[in-house]
Amino acid sequence: MEVHRLPTPASAEERAAVDALLGPPPAPDAEGGPGRSETGRPQQAREERQLLLPALHAVQDAIGWISAGALGYVCERLRVPPAEAYGVAESYALLSTRERPPRVAHLCDDIVCRNAGADALTAEVARALEGDEGATWEPSPCLGVCERAPTALLQIAAGEDRVLAAAEAPAVLAGLRDEAGGEASEAAASAPQTAEPRADGLRLLSRVGLVDPASLEDYRAHGGYEALRVALERGPRWVIDELNASRLLGRGGAAFPAGRKWADVASAEARPRYIVCNADESEPGTFKDRVLMEHDPFALIEAMTIAGVTTGAEHGYLYIRREYPLATARLEGAIARAEAAGMLGEDVLGSGLRFTVEIRRGAGAYICGEETALFNSIEGYRGEPRNKPPYPTQAGLFGKPTLVNNVETFVNVPSIVLEGGAAFAATGTEGSTGTKLFCLAGSVARPGVYEVPFGATLRELIALAGGVDGGGEPQAVLLGGAAGSFVTVAQLDLPLTFEDARGADVSLGSGAVTVFGESVDLADATRRIAAFFRDESCGQCVPCRIGTVRQEEALHRLAGANGNAGEEIAILGDVARAMTDASICGLGQTAGIAVQSAIDLGLLEREGSTP
Amino acid sequence: MTSEPRPLVELTVDGTPVWVPEGASLLEACRAAGVGPPTLCYLDGLTPANACRACVVELDGSRPLVASCSRQAEDGMVVTATSERVEHSRRLVLELLASAVDLSTAEPQLRRWLEEYGVAPERYGPPAPAVDGTAERPRPGHHAQPDGEHAATQAQPAKLDNDLYVRDFSKCILCYRCVEACGVDAQHTFAIAVAGRGFDATIATEYDAPLPDSACVFCGNCIAVCPTGALMFKSEHELRAAGEWDEERQTITTTVCPYCGVGCNLELHVQDNEIVKVTSPSDHSVTGGHLCIKGRFGFQHVQALEDGEE
Numbered sequence: 001m002e003v004h005r006l007p008t009p010a011s012a013e014e015r016a017a018v019d020a021l022l023g024p025p026p027a028p029d030a031e032g033g034p035g036r037s038e039t040g041r042p043q044q045a046r047e048e049r050q051l052l053l054p055a056l057h058a059v060q061d062a063i064g065w066i067s068a069g070a071l072g073y074v075c076e077r078l079r080v081p082p083a084e085a086y087g088v089a090e091s092y093a094l095l096s097t098r099e100r101p102p103r104v105a106h107l108c109d110d111i112v113c114r115n116a117g118a119d120a121l122t123a124e125v126a127r128a129l130e131g132d133e134g135a136t137w138e139p140s141p142c143l144g145v146c147e148r149a150p151t152a153l154l155q156i157a158a159g160e161d162r163v164l165a166a167a168e169a170p171a172v173l174a175g176l177r178d179e180a181g182g183e184a185s186e187a188a189a190s191a192p193q194t195a196e197p198r199a200d201g202l203r204l205l206s207r208v209g210l211v212d213p214a215s216l217e218d219y220r221a222h223g224g225y226e227a228l229r230v231a232l233e234r235g236p237r238w239v240i241d242e243l244n245a246s247r248l249l250g251r252g253g254a255a256f257p258a259g260r261k262w263a264d265v266a267s268a269e270a271r272p273r274y275i276v277c278n279a280d281e282s283e284p285g286t287f288k289d290r291v292l293m294e295h296d297p298f299a300l301i302e303a304m305t306i307a308g309v310t311t312g313a314e315h316g317y318l319y320i321r322r323e324y325p326l327a328t329a330r331l332e333g334a335i336a337r338a339e340a341a342g343m344l345g346e347d348v349l350g351s352g353l354r355f356t357v358e359i360r361r362g363a364g365a366y367i368c369g370e371e372t373a374l375f376n377s378i379e380g381y382r383g384e385p386r387n388k389p390p391y392p393t394q395a396g397l398f399g400k401p402t403l404v405n406n407v408e409t410f411v412n413v414p415s416i417v418l419e420g421g422a423a424f425a426a427t428g429t430e431g432s433t434g435t436k437l438f439c440l441a442g443s444v445a446r447p448g449v450y451e452v453p454f455g456a457t458l459r460e461l462i463a464l465a466g467g468v469d470g471g472g473e474p475q476a477v478l479l480g481g482a483a484g485s486f487v488t489v490a491q492l493d494l495p496l497t498f499e500d501a502r503g504a505d506v507s508l509g510s511g512a513v514t515v516f517g518e519s520v521d522l523a524d525a526t527r528r529i530a531a532f533f534r535d536e537s538c539g540q541c542v543p544c545r546i547g548t549v550r551q552e553e554a555l556h557r558l559a560g561a562n563g564n565a566g567e568e569i570a571i572l573g574d575v576a577r578a579m580t581d582a583s584i585c586g587l588g589q590t591a592g593i594a595v596q597s598a599i600d601l602g603l604l605e606r607e608g609s610t611p
Numbered sequence: 612m613t614s615e616p617r618p619l620v621e622l623t624v625d626g627t628p629v630w631v632p633e634g635a636s637l638l639e640a641c642r643a644a645g646v647g648p649p650t651l652c653y654l655d656g657l658t659p660a661n662a663c664r665a666c667v668v669e670l671d672g673s674r675p676l677v678a679s680c681s682r683q684a685e686d687g688m689v690v691t692a693t694s695e696r697v698e699h700s701r702r703l704v705l706e707l708l709a710s711a712v713d714l715s716t717a718e719p720q721l722r723r724w725l726e727e728y729g730v731a732p733e734r735y736g737p738p739a740p741a742v743d744g745t746a747e748r749p750r751p752g753h754h755a756q757p758d759g760e761h762a763a764t765q766a767q768p769a770k771l772d773n774d775l776y777v778r779d780f781s782k783c784i785l786c787y788r789c790v791e792a793c794g795v796d797a798q799h800t801f802a803i804a805v806a807g808r809g810f811d812a813t814i815a816t817e818y819d820a821p822l823p824d825s826a827c828v829f830c831g832n833c834i835a836v837c838p839t840g841a842l843m844f845k846s847e848h849e850l851r852a853a854g855e856w857d858e859e860r861q862t863i864t865t866t867v868c869p870y871c872g873v874g875c876n877l878e879l880h881v882q883d884n885e886i887v888k889v890t891s892p893s894d895h896s897v898t899g900g901h902l903c904i905k906g907r908f909g910f911q912h913v914q915a916l917e918d919g920e921e
């Protein structure tokens with residue numbers, strides 16, 4: 001395929017940014033030079049294509065936006081049609097194909113931050129940046145630091161991304177001038193149970209706040225890499241048997257039995273096989289994976305390595321949202337140290353088995369957390385979900401058998417290997433074994449990640465977080481993030497297990513527990529959720545692409561004087577039903593749920609013209 | 612050449628047992644049972660895009676509905692293709708499209724479905740005023756807050772940037788057919804792709820460049836598969852604008868393309884002695900409906916010549 005050349009050439013800086021990632025360009029007449037036919041070399045085409053997103057990041061990072069010249073150069077180097085590369089770049093919120101100031105503050109205005117001073121922060125930053133040609137700001141969906149709201153992400157060309165939380169205007173402005181220090185991250189501020197005296201019974205959080213995330217020695221001194229040794233000793237069959245005995249269910253939202261996936265990949269015919277860790281964590285109100293990765297990065301790398309040696313995969317991808325620069329840096333450090341110590345690489349712990357982990361950064365797209373959209377994103381295509389079946393274990397990343405698990409799911413594995421599946425299953429309930437991380441945020445006294453055995457009630461969880469701000473009961477709780485549903489006081493005694501949630505027609509989803517006190521405007525929160533889905537729909541299928549727009553519009557008509565409440569409620573019901581039934585993926589299928597629950601519970605009724 | 616008959620799989624559609632060859636889709640099974648669901652994005656010969664979701668059916672064991680065009684039939688499947696539940700989703704798909712897209716020049720079949728399903732797009736509010744030609748597509752992840760009254764639409768000016776065909780994305784249902792025809796399914800030119808996200812997703816060249824500056828080779832294969840008239844011969848566009856387009860007055864003459872030795876079949880659509888567009892039968896063994904610039908647009912040379920001779 002001849003790659004169409006764009007009329008504008010790339011600048012020297014743009015070329016340098018791309019070459020820094022891809023290496024110097026081949027001599028024009030060398031094999032593989034630009035414009036050569038790729039016929040008969042699909043493997044190479046695939047390997048080039050999968051560098052598209054990293055190459056776009058490289059340009060965005062260095063220059064601050066992706067010009068036509070830069071895109072053209074990337075396309076020439078990777079032999080990707082420019083129209084396709086443009087379509088990819090134009091699907092991510094954190095890449096810009098339009099010129100803009102080199103320093104951008106992304107200010108979260110999502111369900112937690114908007115009730116924690118985001119408005120005032122935004123107003124102040126906006127005022128200060130007026131007329132500034134070097135810096136600008138944008139509203140952002142949830143940045144995943146809800147326990148320290150409001151949150152800002154600074155994206156600085158030729159500098160580093162940085163998160164500020166709790167963000168104050170002077171710090172944001174100083175950060176935009178590149179004057180602020182590094183990113184603060186204190187374990188106890190994000191996981192209050194890890195403050196002294198530490199809570200009993202912490203398993204997933206057992207090392208959080210205790211170990212130095214940059215020290216492999218420290219990790220090993222706290223039991224790290226024991227599980228990998230045992231897994232290698234006992235072999236794949238044993239590990240999978242223990243995983244099945246543990247009855248561990250996936251923590252990414254769908255609650256699928258982990259052992260089944262591992263077994264399916266281990267027994268798949270096709271090769272190579274891949275491990276993928278889903279660290280995209282973009283569900284509003286969710287930040288548990290970030291806390292694990294920031295404070296115990298080796299645990300995730302060890303767990304992925306166990307997955308690799310157990311399923312016969314030699315390569316793993318860790319797909320993490322770009323909004324998590326600190327976690328990314330710490331994981332990069334952990335991978336490098338593990339490699340240097342022989343825990344990763346050509347010969348894992350002297351077993352003769354090979355396993356490597358590569359980090360891939362997302363670029364601002366909630367949909368890329370959906371596993372098949374995530375594969376497309378890694379492969380260099382638009383983050384559009386694929387039709388299932390085939391399932392990832394049959395044909396996933398690059399069409400090969402792939403094990404994809406959530407961060408928290410993985411981090412459960414080492415303790416299952418160490419204590420055995422049966423012992424693991426002794427915690428929790430029959431249908432929901434082990435402990436669960438919940439993300440308490442919003443109107444609670446001590447927001448943060450909390451670890452409890454499955455079966456704790458919502459009321460207990462809120463009490464653990466210091467109770468509702470200002471005392472009393474919450475007006476409502478959003479369980480499972482934007483894709484979840486509202487519950488009210490009547491359901492506070494719901495035991496938090498997969499089976500009880502199912503019975504109550506709600507979902508634990510990502511483990512987000514967003515608490516809304518009396519003063520919060522729930523109709524406003526509901527509209528924000530609708531806006532989120534409208535922004536994050538990939539656009540592939542009609543029910544979601546247009547349904548999310550009509551849903552948001554109907555909520556606005558309902559709030560204003562323009563709506564006939566009965567008619568708007570009917571529209572919302574009709575649209576939600578079609579989205580749930582006929583959308584391709586979980587995004588569209590859940591896009592109407594929170595709104596419908598708000599209607600059913602009468603949460604929108606505080607406002608003007610209501611039903 | 613004889614080929615082994617493919618083994619059959621047996622399933623039921625609306626309670627009727629049907630047999631289809633292994634590898635066939637549920638859509639084929641539904642059609643075999645005489646209950647063809649509406650299909651907007653699916654086209655024989657192109658990879659199913661699985662995008663419009665009009666063809667959904669109930670499949671026992673699946674919580675959501677499944678797109679029949681994109682799901683392989685398996686032995687023992689129990690499919691419900693006619694029910695209040697599937698009719699609801701199909702109606703909503705058609706209604707949502709009608710509320711956002713100008714379907715006035717869409718295929719007759721599509722327009723019949725709109726009627727059959729009794730869509731009421733006006734209930735989503737009066738259409739928002741069209742954006743002018745200079746308005747930028749919202750950046751992914753951002754959009755203007757609804758005004759509490761109007762329904763957002765795809766209304767936008769048509770793109771007239773070349774002499775051969777017009778792109779009017781206010782009529783686009785994003786069925787992906789043109790992208791597939793330009794790419795892996797026929798042309799392998801990859802001049803166009805989907806850019807933007809969600810409601811703002813659209814078919815575009817790189818940086819929305821005018822077609823003559825893009826990789827487009829003007830084969831017109833995208834026009835041939837477009838179900839809505841979003842992609843249209845300039846000749847047709849102009850006649851329509853003048854109110855003179857009249858299919859009743861047109862004749863179709865089949866001929867073989869004279870430009871090279873491949874032997875593509877051409878269908879010349881003639882109105883008032885002028886060739887107004889050129890197609891090729893989609894079931895034709897040589898073309899599969901696809902042509903190159905000479906066959907598709909060469910008629911302009913023919914006409915220019917004839918005009919010159921007069």
Ligand SMILES: Cc1cc2nc3c(=O)[nH]c(=O)nc-3n(C[C@H](O)[C@H](O)[C@H](O)COP(=O)(O)O)c2cc1C
Nearest residue numbers: 250251252278280281369370371405406409586587
């Ligand atoms: C729109 C959407 C977003 C998702 N985002 C995430 C995510 O950020 N992290 C995650 O682990 N799973 C996410 N999922 C679920 C994944 O598709 C997949 O089920 C999960 O990664 C499997 O891991 P598990 O079995 O360990 O839960 C998302 C699903 C959808 C539909």
Ligand code: SF4
Nearest residue numbers: 538540541544585588
């Ligand atoms: S449901 Fe929404 S996000 Fe999922 S494929 Fe369809 S348009 Fe894309």
Ligand code: SF4
Nearest residue numbers: 793827828830831833
């Ligand atoms: S005319 Fe041909 S090359 Fe041009 S966009 Fe259409 S299919 Fe692609």
Ligand code: SF4
Nearest residue numbers: 783784786787789837
């Ligand atoms: S332009 Fe036509 S063929 Fe292309 S996506 Fe739109 S409606 Fe489909």
Ligand code: FES
Nearest residue numbers: 653663664666680
């Ligand atoms: S025809 Fe099946 S999804 Fe469009």
